[in-house]
Amino acid sequence: MDNFDAELASETSRRRFLRHAALGTAGLAAAPALAQQLVDLKLPGGNAERPMTSAFPGKGSMILQRVHPPLLETPMDVFDKSVFTPNDQFFVRWHWADIPTSIDVETFRLNVFGHVNRPLSISLAQLLRLPRVEMAAVNQCSGNSRGLFQPRVAGAQWGNGAMGNAKWLGVRLRDVLDLAGVKTGAVQVRFGALDQPVVADAPDFEKALDIDHARDGEVMIAFGMNGEQLPLLNGFPCRLIVPGWYSTYWVKMLNSIEVLPGPDDQYWMAKAYKIPATPGANVAPGARDFPTVPINRMIPRSWMTSLPDGQTIAYEASIPVGGIAMGGDCGVAKVDVSSDGGRTWYRTTLGADEGRYSFRRWDGRVPLRRGANPIMVRCWNTNGVAQPMKPIWNPGGFMRGNIETTTIIAA
Amino acid sequence: MKTPSPGIMAAGLIGLTGIILVSIGAPSSRKAPAPISETSEPAPPTSVSARGFSLASTSVDLPVDDATYPDGPHADVINANCTSCHSASMALTQPALSADQWKATVTKMREVYKAPVAEKDVDAIVAYLTAMPSQKAAPATGKAQDPDPKVAPDVSGGTG
Numbered sequence: 001m002d003n004f005d006a007e008l009a010s011e012t013s014r015r016r017f018l019r020h021a022a023l024g025t026a027g028l029a030a031a032p033a034l035a036q037q038l039v040d041l042k043l044p045g046g047n048a049e050r051p052m053t054s055a056f057p058g059k060g061s062m063i064l065q066r067v068h069p070p071l072l073e074t075p076m077d078v079f080d081k082s083v084f085t086p087n088d089q090f091f092v093r094w095h096w097a098d099i100p101t102s103i104d105v106e107t108f109r110l111n112v113f114g115h116v117n118r119p120l121s122i123s124l125a126q127l128l129r130l131p132r133v134e135m136a137a138v139n140q141c142s143g144n145s146r147g148l149f150q151p152r153v154a155g156a157q158w159g160n161g162a163m164g165n166a167k168w169l170g171v172r173l174r175d176v177l178d179l180a181g182v183k184t185g186a187v188q189v190r191f192g193a194l195d196q197p198v199v200a201d202a203p204d205f206e207k208a209l210d211i212d213h214a215r216d217g218e219v220m221i222a223f224g225m226n227g228e229q230l231p232l233l234n235g236f237p238c239r240l241i242v243p244g245w246y247s248t249y250w251v252k253m254l255n256s257i258e259v260l261p262g263p264d265d266q267y268w269m270a271k272a273y274k275i276p277a278t279p280g281a282n283v284a285p286g287a288r289d290f291p292t293v294p295i296n297r298m299i300p301r302s303w304m305t306s307l308p309d310g311q312t313i314a315y316e317a318s319i320p321v322g323g324i325a326m327g328g329d330c331g332v333a334k335v336d337v338s339s340d341g342g343r344t345w346y347r348t349t350l351g352a353d354e355g356r357y358s359f360r361r362w363d364g365r366v367p368l369r370r371g372a373n374p375i376m377v378r379c380w381n382t383n384g385v386a387q388p389m390k391p392i393w394n395p396g397g398f399m400r401g402n403i404e405t406t407t408i409i410a411a
Numbered sequence: 412m413k414t415p416s417p418g419i420m421a422a423g424l425i426g427l428t429g430i431i432l433v434s435i436g437a438p439s440s441r442k443a444p445a446p447i448s449e450t451s452e453p454a455p456p457t458s459v460s461a462r463g464f465s466l467a468s469t470s471v472d473l474p475v476d477d478a479t480y481p482d483g484p485h486a487d488v489i490n491a492n493c494t495s496c497h498s499a500s501m502a503l504t505q506p507a508l509s510a511d512q513w514k515a516t517v518t519k520m521r522e523v524y525k526a527p528v529a530e531k532d533v534d535a536i537v538a539y540l541t542a543m544p545s546q547k548a549a550p551a552t553g554k555a556q557d558p559d560p561k562v563a564p565d566v567s568g569g570t571g
Contacts, residue, residue, distance in 0.1 A: 045506050047545040057471035067476035068498045095570065097496060102470040105459045128461035143571030152506030154516055155569050169464065198496050202525040223466060232471050248571060267523065274568040292568070396568050 039063055039075065041159035042309060043147035048157075058231030060088040065156055069094035069195075070233060074161035079324050080305035083351065083359040084136070085164035087225055092233045093141055093162065093247070095205045098196040100253065101232070108237055110176075110221070114190075114258040117181030124223070124237055130171040133220055135243060136358035138165045138326045142246040142273055142295045146397030151285050153397040160303060160404070165326075165359040168241045169224025173257075174215045182211065182259055189214040190264045191240055191249075192256035206256075207249050208264035209242065218243050221254060243357040244329035246295050246399075248273045269294055274396065281399045282392035298328035299401040300387050302335055302362070302379035307408055315370050315410040322348075322363040327381035328401075331356035338376045339366035342389060342403070345378065356382065368410045375406045476500075483542060485535040492528045492536060493520075502540060507547070513540040519569070 041048040041063070053064040056072060065071035072092040078085060105124050113119040141162035146155050156162075177189070190208040197204055213219065220241045223229065230236040235252025242249040248268075264270070274292035275281040280299075283290050302325035313319070325335045331353070336345040351361025366375060380386045391402040456468040476498045480489045493502065508516070514537050520526040521533075528536070540546070 043506070047504060047506060050504070053474075055474045057473065064500075065504065066498045066500050067474055067478075070473065099473070101473060103468060104457065105466045105468045106457050123459070124466050125459040125461060128459065128464055128466070132462070141571055146571070147506075152508075154505055154508060154512060155571065156501075157504045157506065197524075199525045199527070203523070224464060229466050229469075232469050236469055237466055246571075271523070272568050272570050295571075396571065398571055 041147060041157075043152070043157060043159070044150050045152055048147065048159075056092070056233060058088060058233060059092065060086070062089060062092070063159070063161060065158065069097040069099060071156055072233075073158055074164055076159075076161060076303065076305055076308065078161075079303065079359070080322070083165055083324060083354060083361050084226055085166060087166070087228060087231050087234065090139075090164040090166065090225075090231070090234055091141070091162050093156075094195060094233075094252075096195055096197045096202075098198050100194045103194075103232065103237055103253075105237060108255070110238065110255055110257065112176060112180040112257045112259075115183045115186045115261045116177075116259050117183060118179070120176075120180050122176070127171060127221070127223065127238065130175055132169060133172055134167055134169045134224075135218070135220065135241070136165060136167050136354040137241055137243040138163060138298070138357060138359055139241075139247045139250055140164075140298060140301075140326075142248050142398045143396070145400040148391075148400060149393060149397045150391070151393070153395055155397050162247075165324075166225045167227070167354075168220065168222035169227075170220045170222035170238065170241065172217055173219040173221055173240070174217050176221060176257065177215060177259070180257075180259070182215070183261075185261050186211045186259045187262050188260045188264050190256075190258045190260055190266075191251040191254055192258065193235075193251050194253040194255050203267035205251075205268055206264070206266060207251055208260065208269050209249060211259070213242075244297055246273075246298055248295060273398070275398050276394050280388070280392050280401075281394050283394055285393045288395075295398055298326070299399060300328045300332070300379040300381040300385055301326050301401050301404075302377040302387065303404055304337070304375055304377050304406040307406065309406045310409070312409040312411050316368060318365050318367045319408075320363065320365050321375060322361065323377060324359040325350075325362050325377070325379040326359050327356060327379070327383075328385070329381075329383070331382040332360040332362075333380045333382045333384070335360075335362035335364075335380075336378045337362075337364045337366055338378075339368060339373045339408075341374050342376050368408070370410050373408045373410060375408055376403050377406075378403050480539065483539060485539040488532050488535040489539045492526070492532055496524065496526065503543065503545060505545070507545070508540075510537060510541050513537045516540075 037052045038049045051064045054061050063073035070092045074089050074091045078089045110122040143155055144158055144162040145160050147157040188208040190206050192206045221238050222241045223238045238254050239252045240250050240254050273295045275295045276283045277291040277293045303323045304321055305323040306321050325332045335348045337348055338345045346364055348362040348364030378387050387403045389403050458465050458467040480486050480499045517536055521528050
């Protein structure tokens, strides 16, 4: 363990150098067969068409937001088939393009260091022998649905598919921290990964949680996803799972756990992923100079997935509708549905409870009128929070959670 | 899994802590590499397993993006400056933004993400960005409410 820091540092700089050297050739290699079919995300104001792609390793048909580094969105119909999102259609989101494309499970090490009594360098064979936990949890990007903000804001222009739900298998972060022996005075734990910036001095993507949160017994290090190892693009060989919190904390390709004696003041905690410290993270469009806090707990959301938005169907007096809901930082209490713009609400039946952090299926029935029927879904979580009718706005395009409308045309 | 427990199934606590404490710091010696046979079938990926779960070494190829910013005034400048860290689609998929907002984005690329963009190229890049066809916003026909086109540029935070 003596050379721990030095080894880590030299590894990092070697990778950085290799990838940097390779950058010059980007754009010259043969283009993959990327774009076949286009999908319209129906973002207000347009520029909403995206190609579908199956060109990414371990991934099936996905909405292509960006090739390099990959941003892949899950098509909404995937969520209609199961509350668990298949690994090969689980959304993908990287910040920096220096992503290792080869992981050797024998040499990989997860390092625990900083404000601890006993720095550790844990092999995957060792990680697999620790006490196991399994939990269903929704992984949702902080900026999921950003493209629906009005006025629009800069950033990845996601529709609603920057989210997924999986059964995560792994170990408790608390158990790993206890093995290292957290020293008194620890304040936060910072998580780093194998991916690196592609230019020197740029901020490496690292995120931090308060020590009590890190030790709450729910935060876990997952190596299994829906019964299989993680796809490389979802963070193989292991990633952090922070149930009930936005995905920005779910660090992929996790290889460094650093216990800090003070708060993490680096870019990705101090400047990026900040929300207004106002109720619902809401400010007036154009507002500035408001106090901010790091984004944190998720809020309830729900979608109708049984029919796509804009679908025309043959008129019937009523139709079955169904979809998914999430409680955010707790379970789903109930889901209501309306087909008259929110004047009349109908109860729905909830599907199997896979755990409070999981998606939950809902099914119901609504009356139709001829013409356009705005079908709205509203989730109440077990903390008594309901989705609001009115959308919020903030300059980062974070935390959309208002009632969503799916328009069905009865002809 | 039922509330209020977080739905956790723990197993086999006994003795595991002991195993870990002993084995960390003395990582098991690595296997000798498999000899390369003449009729070389690619060797199966190495794997580690314990307690009924295996992890196999993984190697992938990521697609390369050779898409450039479409032709237009200053396309050469933006292609020289704005394709190394991420695909051009990062900018091409943005909604209609004001010149101030685009300038703030380019400033963020330089100051926060350390993009090696010369000061003298900034105006040409902003000119290209504001002239992109996608910047002529279609009327807002989407589903959200509250349209208000006046937005101050945001230089802080972002991403997600």
